[in-house]
Amino acid sequence: MAFPVLVRLLVVAVVLLSIAAAVPGQAQKRGPDGAPNPTASVVDEQTLLKQAPRVEGRVDIPDPKAGVLIEPAGRTWQYVHDVLLHRASAVIILGTIAILGLAYLIVGQIRIAEGRSGKKILRFTAFERFAHWLTAVSFVVLALTGLNITFGKVLLLPAIGPDAFALVSQAAKYVHDFTGFSFAIGLVLIVVIFFRDNLFEKIDLDWIKQGGGFIKNKHAPAGRFNFGEKLVFWLSMAIGAAVSVSGFLLLFPVYGFGIAGMQLAQIVHTVVAVLFIALISAHIYIGTIGMEGCIRGHGHRRGRSQLG
Amino acid sequence: MPVVREPAIATRAVEYPKGTDPIVLGESVNTYDLRLRSTEWHAGPITESGRKERTKAMVRMKFLCDADRCIDCNACVTACKNENEVPWGINRRRVVTINDGKPGERSVSMACMHCTDAPCAAVCPVSCIYPTEDGVVLHSKDLCIGCGYCFYACPFGAPQYPKVGNFGSRGKMDKCTYCAGGGGPEAPGSAEEFAKYGSNRFGEGKLPMCAEMCSTKSLLAGDGEVIAQIYKERVFKRGYGSGSWGWMTAYGEAVRV
Numbered sequence: 317m318a319f320p321v322l323v324r325l326l327v328v329a330v331v332l333l334s335i336a337a338a339v340p341g342q343a344q345k346r347g348p349d350g351a352p353n354p355t356a357s358v359v360d361e362q363t364l365l366k367q368a369p370r371v372e373g374r375v376d377i378p379d380p381k382a383g384v385l386i387e388p389a390g391r392t393w394q395y396v397h398d399v400l401l402h403r404a405s406a407v408i409i410l411g412t413i414a415i416l417g418l419a420y421l422i423v424g425q426i427r428i429a430e431g432r433s434g435k436k437i438l439r440f441t442a443f444e445r446f447a448h449w450l451t452a453v454s455f456v457v458l459a460l461t462g463l464n465i466t467f468g469k470v471l472l473l474p475a476i477g478p479d480a481f482a483l484v485s486q487a488a489k490y491v492h493d494f495t496g497f498s499f500a501i502g503l504v505l506i507v508v509i510f511f512r513d514n515l516f517e518k519i520d521l522d523w524i525k526q527g528g529g530f531i532k533n534k535h536a537p538a539g540r541f542n543f544g545e546k547l548v549f550w551l552s553m554a555i556g557a558a559v560s561v562s563g564f565l566l567l568f569p570v571y572g573f574g575i576a577g578m579q580l581a582q583i584v585h586t587v588v589a590v591l592f593i594a595l596i597s598a599h600i601y602i603g604t605i606g607m608e609g610c611i612r613g614h615g616h617r618r619g620r621s622q623l624g
Numbered sequence: 625m626p627v628v629r630e631p632a633i634a635t636r637a638v639e640y641p642k643g644t645d646p647i648v649l650g651e652s653v654n655t656y657d658l659r660l661r662s663t664e665w666h667a668g669p670i671t672e673s674g675r676k677e678r679t680k681a682m683v684r685m686k687f688l689c690d691a692d693r694c695i696d697c698n699a700c701v702t703a704c705k706n707e708n709e710v711p712w713g714i715n716r717r718r719v720v721t722i723n724d725g726k727p728g729e730r731s732v733s734m735a736c737m738h739c740t741d742a743p744c745a746a747v748c749p750v751s752c753i754y755p756t757e758d759g760v761v762l763h764s765k766d767l768c769i770g771c772g773y774c775f776y777a778c779p780f781g782a783p784q785y786p787k788v789g790n791f792g793s794r795g796k797m798d799k800c801t802y803c804a805g806g807g808g809p810e811a812p813g814s815a816e817e818f819a820k821y822g823s824n825r826f827g828e829g830k831l832p833m834c835a836e837m838c839s840t841k842s843l844l845a846g847d848g849e850v851i852a853q854i855y856k857e858r859v860f861k862r863g864y865g866s867g868s869w870g871w872m873t874a875y876g877e878a879v880r881v
Contacts, residue, residue: 373724478750479767
C-alpha cells in the first residue's frame with residue numbers, strides 16, 4: 317500500500333525537478349534592483365517582422381488563420397495586383413491584338429495553294445469537335461468574366477454605374493466559378509483524345525526545316541498535326557493546367573496554405589490567364605481569318621481537304 | 625524601430641486635469657473626439673475637398689492596442705459580437721497572444737485597422753470599400769460580390785465571409801465597421817442597416833464598443849493623434865511599451881515613444 321504511493325511521489329518529484337531544471341532558461345529577467353523587468357524580453361512588431369514575414373500567435377477563437385496578427389505582404393500584393401499585373405496584362409493583350417492586326421495587314425489571309433478540291437475528308441470526329449468547342453466556349457466565357465474582374469472597374473463601371481456593375485460582376489463571378497469546371501473537363505478530354513497525335517516526331521523536324529511552308533510557300537510535311545499545332549497544343553495544356561490548378565485553389569481556399577498562398581495563386585492565375593488569352597487570340601486568328609478554309613473544319617461534319 | 629513620422633502632439637489638447645492619469649479618463653477622451661465631428665457624420669466616399677477639410681479640422685479615427693495592458697480577456701471580442709450581432713463563424717475582432725507562455729508574452733487585440741490608403745479598397749473589383757471623412761473604412765454589402773480580394777490584400781485578416789469555399793460562394797464580406805454602421809444606402813441607425821452591418825454607435829456619438837468596454841483601457845479608439853498621445857504618456861510614465869502594433873503597416877507611421 318505504502319510502496320506504490322512512494323513510487324508515485326518519486327515520479328512526481330522527478331517530473332517537477334525536470335521542469336524546474338528546464339525553467340531557468342526561460343526565467344523572467346530581472347532589473348538591476350532585483351525587481352522583474354517587464355520589458356527585458358518584450359517582443360516588438362518590427363523585430364518580429366524582420367524574423368518572419370508575419371506576426372503570429374495563439375488565438376482563443378477556433379479559427380487557426382485568425383492567429384496571424386499582421387501580414388504586411390497584403391500591401392505588396394495589392395501593388396503587384398493593381399499596378400504591375402494590370403499594366404502588364406493590358407500591354408500583353410493589346411500588343412497581341414496589334415501584332416495579329418499587323419500580320420493580317422501584311423500577310424493577309426493565307427490561301428489554299430491550289431484552290432479547293434471539292435472533296436471533303438473527315439478530320440475530326442463529332443466527339444473531338446465537341447471536346448474542342450466545350451473547351452473553347454468555356455474559355456471565351458472565362459476570359460470575358462475574368463477580364464471583367466480585372467478591368468471592369470476601369471472600363472465598365474464608369475459606363476453603367478456601380479449598381480448595375482455590381483450586378484453584372486456578381487453574375488460574372490458565379491459564371492466564372494462554374495465554367496471553370498466545364499473548361500477543366502474539356503481540357504482533360506482534349507488531352508486524352510489528342511495526346512498521341514501531338515507527340516513530337518521526326519517529321520516535325522522537316523516541317524521546321526521548311527519553315528512550316530511559310531518561307532518557300534511549299535506544302536510542309538506533317539502528321540495529323542503539324543509542328544505549330546503541336547506547339548499550341550502543349551502550350552495550351554501546360555497553361556491550362558496551371559490556370560485550372562490556381563483557379564481551383566482560389567475556389568476552394570486551402571487555409572493551411574495561408575493568405576500568402578492565396579496571393580501567389582491569384583498572381584499565377586492572372587499571369588497565366590493573360591498569356592493564355594494572348595495565345596488563344598493567335599489561335600483564333602489562324603483558325604478564322606488567318607487561313608482560308610480552316611474554320612470549315614470546326615463545324616461541318618466533313619473538314620478541309622487541301623490544308624496542311 | 626523605423627519611424628517615419630512622429631504624430632504631432634494633439635493641438636486640440638485632451639481635456640483632463642493636469643497630472644491626472646489619462647488611463648481612467650478614457651471616457652473623457654472619447655467624448656471629446658466626438659464633439660469635434662460634423663453632425664453629418666456619414667457623407668459617403670471622401671472627396672478631394674473633403675480630404676482637405678478633414679486635414680484642417682476633422683479627426684482621423686484609429687485603433688491602438690497597448691499590448692502591455694492587454695490581459696487577453698477577450699471582452700472586446702465578445703462585446704463586438706454582441707453589439708453587432710455578427711454572423712456565426714465571423715470574429716470582427718480577435719486577441720492574438722504572441723510568445724504565449726514565454727517571457728515577453730504580449731497580447732494584442734486586432735480588428736480592421738481602418739488603414740490609410742486601405743489596400744482592400746484599392747483591390748476591390750467593384751469599388752465597394754471606401755473611407756469616410758472620419759477615416760473609417762466602410763463597405764457596401766449590396767455591391768460586394770464576395771470575390772475574396774480584400775481578404776488577400778488585408779494585412780490584418782479583417783475581411784471575412786459568412787460562407788467559405790462553397791464553390792466560391794463566400795457570401796458578402798463582413799468586417800469591423802468601427803461601430804459606424806454600413807457603407808450601403810440604408811439610413812444610418814436603421815434596422816436594415818443593423819441587420820446587415822451591425823451597430824451604428826458612431827452615428828450616436830459613441831466610439832466602438834470593444835474599446836469602450838476594455839477593462840484595462842488597453843484598446844484605445846478615437847482620433848489618431850489623441851490616442852497616440854495617450855499611449856505616449858503611458859509609456860513615458862511606466863517606462864516601457866511594446867509599440868503601436870499594426871500602425872506602421874496600417875498608417876505608415878508608428879507612435880514614437
